[in-house]
Amino acid sequence: MLKKKRQETVALWCQLQAVAAIIQAMDAGRSATASLEKVSHTLRPGVQALTFWVLRHLGRSRALCNLLVSKKSPPAVDALLSSALALLWQGSAYDPFTLVNQCVECAKKTRSTQHHAAFINACLRRFLREQDKLVAQTDRDPVALWNHPAWWMAQLQADWPQDWQAILAANNSQAFMVLRINTRRTSVSDYLQRLQDAGLSATCVGPSAIALASAHNVVHLPGFAEGLFSVQDSAAQLAAPLLLVGDSNFKPVRILDACAAPGGKTAHLLELADVLVTAIDIDPLRTERIHDNLNRLGLVADVLTADALDFLGSGELFDAILLDAPCTGSGVVRRHPDIRWLRRPSDIAQLAQIQARLLAQLWHLLQPGGRLLYCTCSVFRAEGADQIAAFLATNSHAKLLASPGYLLPGRGGMIDNSEHDHDGFYYALLEKLAC
Numbered sequence: 001m002l003k004k005k006r007q008e009t010v011a012l013w014c015q016l017q018a019v020a021a022i023i024q025a026m027d028a029g030r031s032a033t034a035s036l037e038k039v040s041h042t043l044r045p046g047v048q049a050l051t052f053w054v055l056r057h058l059g060r061s062r063a064l065c066n067l068l069v070s071k072k073s074p075p076a077v078d079a080l081l082s083s084a085l086a087l088l089w090q091g092s093a094y095d096p097f098t099l100v101n102q103c104v105e106c107a108k109k110t111r112s113t114q115h116h117a118a119f120i121n122a123c124l125r126r127f128l129r130e131q132d133k134l135v136a137q138t139d140r141d142p143v144a145l146w147n148h149p150a151w152w153m154a155q156l157q158a159d160w161p162q163d164w165q166a167i168l169a170a171n172n173s174q175a176f177m178v179l180r181i182n183t184r185r186t187s188v189s190d191y192l193q194r195l196q197d198a199g200l201s202a203t204c205v206g207p208s209a210i211a212l213a214s215a216h217n218v219v220h221l222p223g224f225a226e227g228l229f230s231v232q233d234s235a236a237q238l239a240a241p242l243l244l245v246g247d248s249n250f251k252p253v254r255i256l257d258a259c260a261a262p263g264g265k266t267a268h269l270l271e272l273a274d275v276l277v278t279a280i281d282i283d284p285l286r287t288e289r290i291h292d293n294l295n296r297l298g299l300v301a302d303v304l305t306a307d308a309l310d311f312l313g314s315g316e317l318f319d320a321i322l323l324d325a326p327c328t329g330s331g332v333v334r335r336h337p338d339i340r341w342l343r344r345p346s347d348i349a350q351l352a353q354i355q356a357r358l359l360a361q362l363w364h365l366l367q368p369g370g371r372l373l374y375c376t377c378s379v380f381r382a383e384g385a386d387q388i389a390a391f392l393a394t395n396s397h398a399k400l401l402a403s404p405g406y407l408l409p410g411r412g413g414m415i416d417n418s419e420h421d422h423d424g425f426y427y428a429l430l431e432k433l434a435c
Contacts, residue, residue, distance in 0.1 A: 010043060012094070013106040016083060018047045019054060020106070020113075024079035026055075032338035045217075054086040055337035056172050059147035061086035063138040068123045076112035081120055088127060089135065100124045147172055151345045152330075159381045163408060167379060167424070170410030171333035171340070176421055177215040180232040180264070181208045182297050184271050191229065194222045207241070208271075209234040211421070227297040232264045233335070235407045235422035236377070240268035242403070242429055243320050243373045244275075250371065252319035254278075257301075258308040258362055259324050261286030263293040269322070270299040277301040278318075280311055309354075309361055317367035325355045327376035327383045331409055331424020352382045359391050363398070368434040371401070375427045379408060384426030391430075401429040 022035040032051055039047050054061070061082045065073075073081065084103040088096055103124060107117035127134060138144040146153060146168045156164040179202075181188050188204055195202045200221075201213035211234070218224060218231055244252065253275060257266045260279035269277050279301045281287045287305045294301055308323075328347055329339045359374065366372055376383050384406060392398055409424035 010046065011105075012098070012102040013109065015043060015046045015050055016080070016103055016106040017110055018043055019050045019083050020076065020080040020110075022047070022051050023054060023058075023083055024075050026338050026341060027075060027079065029342065031336075031342060033336065050083075050087065052174075052337055054083045055341065057086040057089060057147055058082060058341060059141075059143040059145075059149075060089055060135075060138060063141045063144035064089070064127065064134055065123075067134050067137060068126060074112070074116070076110070077107075077116045077120065080107060080110075080113055081123060084120070084124055085127060088124065089131075096128055100128065148340050149343075152340055152343070155345075155348070155380060159379070160408075166410065167408060170408070170424075171337075173334055173410065175233070175334045175423065176211040177231065178205065178233050178237075178422075179210045179212070179221075179229040180237050180268060181210060181229050182227055182267075182271055183208055185226065185298065186223065186228045191223065194228075198222050205421075206234045206237055208268075209237050225296070230264055230267060230293065230297065232268070233332075233423045235331075235425040236264065237268065238404060238407075238425070238427060239265045239322060239324065239373060239375055240272055242427060243322055243371060244269065244273050250369075252370070254316065254318050254320075256280070256313070256318045256321045256362070256365060257324075258311070258321065258358065259326060260303075260322075261290055263290035263303075265322055265324060266290060266301055266303075267293055267297050267299055270294075270301060271297070278304065278313070280304045280306040280308060282307045308358055311361070311365070313365055317370070318365055319367060319370050321362050321366050321370070321372040323358060323362055323372060323374050325358055325374065325376050325383075327351055327355070327378040328380060329377055330383075331377040331379045331407075331426075334409060335423065348380055348382050352387060355383060355387050356390065359387070363395065363432070366432045368397075368432050370432050372430045372432070373427065374430065375425060377423060377425055379406060379424040379426070384428070388428040388430075397433045397435060399431045399433055401431050403427050403429045 018039050022032050025035045026032055036048055064085045065082055087099055104117050104121045107113040107120045142153060143150055148168055156167055160167060181191050192202060202210045205211045223229060255269060255275050255277045257277055257279040259281060260266050261281035266277055266279040269275060279290055284305045287303060290303050328343055328351060329336060333339050378384060392400060404427040407422060407425045
């Protein structure tokens, strides 16, 4: 259930105005995360909660819109109406009539919708009168039932015929906020005590992972400025140990972290071992975030703005390479609920092509006996198992080592059988054999 956050100085209509603008921008191809960053700090907590609720129920609300509206509405009207219907339909903490009134007030105060306020009012009040009948009609629509695009559901059914419904259900849930403790500066037990002293409930869910019972503004958590922790899901926290903790004969010194921004895995590598890490990312702004994160944590790496597809390094081969490849993000939908609505069917093949090129390019930078960890936050097979199978088929000097493979989102899954809740990921650890 959506928890209503009290904001005495911020009217609900004002928050709805921001939510509708974010939904409209998403329909035009802009990520909700980027749009939320432009929302004022006063509005942002409430707007984010409302926006995420809407995104997790957008399939249902759009289906209801189609029943209530006889012809296509202007984008701003559709975004506001869809947002309101998502909040009206089961679970919202707001009184339905208050929500309708505030939505109409929002329409009146927004230039792009002010001439449609009466129309929006009529649609929403009709929904309140005929809710049971209208919802029953949309129950026949899989997009409304599961709140995912039809092509996305078809892909999951093909890739995971036994688990696709569990994956969709997990995607529609809210993920825990998970911290990775910087063990160079504190211990898991000591930080748990600090949280307890601050009146915050948390649980250890991994060697360096702590899950908070409820989300909090990260800068207000104890020890943030001191660099005692980073925010990172427990599934993502597997990357650094997988690359570093091998048999006793494998002791990597020079490591390349390709596609490294915002630097979470770079930092984890440095927290776990005394290694020399080169971290690269193609985006200068995202590269700056790597610098910022490492500085806060008291860590040092060679951070470069570079395209991994043509990166040559200094000429000396690396002992280990971490490739967190660009992907659809199909495993982290619960943290980024707009991903499912932003992606297109063609994105899978396009990204798989980039992943294959990255694997081929970076493999040349790995010394014999070295290891490359390929990972994506995707559960689509084209970006994981199929990608690695194709690479192994054309590289006789590559050997697949023991690897987690797929982690499905949510609490455990058929693959990893974990007791802990985590995002969806794919991991493959490759060794480069001597020629």
